[in-house]
Amino acid sequence: MRTLPCAFLILSTFALQSFASITVSSPANASEVSSPFALSANAPNCSSQNVAAMGYSLDDSTDTTIVNSTSVQALVTAAPGTHTLHVKAWGDHGAVCVSDIPVTIASLSSSPVVPSDAISVSGIQTLSNWQGVNDSGSGSGMSIGSTAITNSPSQSGHTRQFATTYADSGAERYFVSFGDDTEATNFLYDAWVYLNGSSSQIANLEMDMNQVMPNGQTVIFGVQCDGYSGTWDYTTNAGTPASPSDRWLHSKASCNVRNWTINSWHHVQISYSRDNSGNVTYKSVWVDNDRQDLNATVPSAFALGWAPALLTNFQVDGLGAKGSPVIYLDNLRVYRW
Template sequence: MKNLEDIPSSGGATGCSVPRWCWEHDKGTNGSSTGSSKLSGDLRQFDVVWKYYGGERFHVYLGPGHKDGKSTSFTLDTWVYFNKLADVNNIELDLNQVTLSGNTVIYGMQCNFPKGMWQYVTNHSGHPHWNDSNVACSRKVWKPGVWHHVILKYHRDSAGNVTYDSVSFDTKVSKFVGASGPSVFGLGWEIGRQVVNFQIGGNKTFSGATAYLSHLTVTGQ
């Protein structure tokens, strides 16, 4: 599905059972956060304010016309822009897919600036766990005031074990080594449901940032 940024906004954490951009504070992060999102011309704008490591999660349901419980290989492709990054700790891009078994596979990836690397999600005792990868990600290359092209590739097996294949950042392709593990969860969603998450996590200060997404596309096969 192409141009997910064009899907309308919900206005917050309600109305998310239909294709709408929704958002709320990620209770799995410390501190607090508030956010909002809207269309700005052809772009999807995200405004976030956080306090003490708060993270704001934005997510969009692709809708009943785009259910896919069969695909085992995915590409998430988008352009990303931040007005500032000095106080941003994490930039997260996820895809959730409910497979034919009824379980949800989370393909989760984030750029962790304090650690200077990409991280990936696996299931650890029933909870999403961030694992360090071999691929660097830092403010030296992810700069504010510049559009960056990010392409994430991953695949799964029938049991919900995910292998994170590669990340392309501004045309530079980096392959992950050993980035795999179980990433299946029982969330109770309907089969075929697909949800994309975009999350911004802050540092310990009281600060904020504005981000934009363009040409956000998810392709499964």
């Protein structure tokens, strides 16, 4: 992308302006979002002309960010309050099309708070060591999966695609190690998830993180959007670290991934912490800046014999006899402190 002053766009004052040919998938018109928010738009033509470039600006800014493409994917930063996002397309013979999208940026107080000295690992979805395996703990169903980097749909240009084929409500667990830190006790999982029409085949979407503590035990920070119960669930160890019994508990927070808007990016943020014994406090979850508090503390330490590691799981549970859902993950970042 490049950002240019309005002088570059002088011809727009002489060209016909339209918006009918611009499709803005995200953000929704008049929606409340957190900053940064995802912009996803395309325009194959503008006033019967082939589109040569697209771009966007905010409010009365004299700067427009431009890409030489028929689509634009970006993260847009804005201060809290009401704004107008101007999504633009330029035809190859001078036509100009504009779609104005009003958005409200939620106040910072409703967003997760991360200390300035927190450590963050970004772009986790781009790591090359992602693997997939059928999750036998989800029942008798079977699954196979594949994962690869794609540039569409995408915010960063490096989205990870997960394509799962299942039978009898099988589940595929995708996972990757992204470092090691035995000392951190607070975490924020921060990711963008894109669903298409195949999301109707997804029962649960699970987003976990595992950490090995100084005593060698592994803490499982397990969180899933449970489409069966319509709740956010969290993991507990109902046994002991040496003789564990991994269970899901329902929270009072609502969630069903099949109700999420399709063909759109969704911002998912989950905060939790642990103590030195591996008791996990599940704090809050945000989806598109809608905060729900979990407020639950449970034991979640397991004696797995792992070497020091930080690992994240992204699990897709199938719904029904068979299906092939596809889901996308971008800008995956984990903060720790």
